Amino acid sequence: MKTEDFDKAFDDGQSVVEHLDLTKARRPNQEQRRVNVDFPAWMVESLDREARRLGVPRQSIIKLWLAERLERQAS
Template identity: 75%
Template sequence: MKAKSFDAKFEKGEDVTKSLDLSKARRPLQEQRRVNVDFPAWMVESLDREAGRLGVTRQSVIKVWLAERLEQIASNK
């Protein structure tokens, strides 16, 4: 499919995903990398309580809090 046809279909609101190879799609700066971090037991327990209160996973709490802190640091520069 030519780019012009693709753009026209997209602009009309048609589904163009069939024309894409999504198996290699990546979100810039969103690629996952696994890290291992050891926390003291009291910290894990606190994280679990907060995760339970929010109804999310421990991992989600950690990600959100780290993201907030990193954004705060970046905005102060």
């Protein structure tokens, strides 16, 4: 499919997914990297309580709180 045809189909609201190779798709600045962090036991227990309260995994709480703090620092 030519670029012009792809753009027109997209602009017309047609699905263009079948023309994409999503196996190579990447989200900029969203690549995952593993890090190891040691927390004191009281902190892990607090994180677990909050995670249970919200019904999400501990990792989600950590990511959310770190993201919020980093966004605040950036502004």
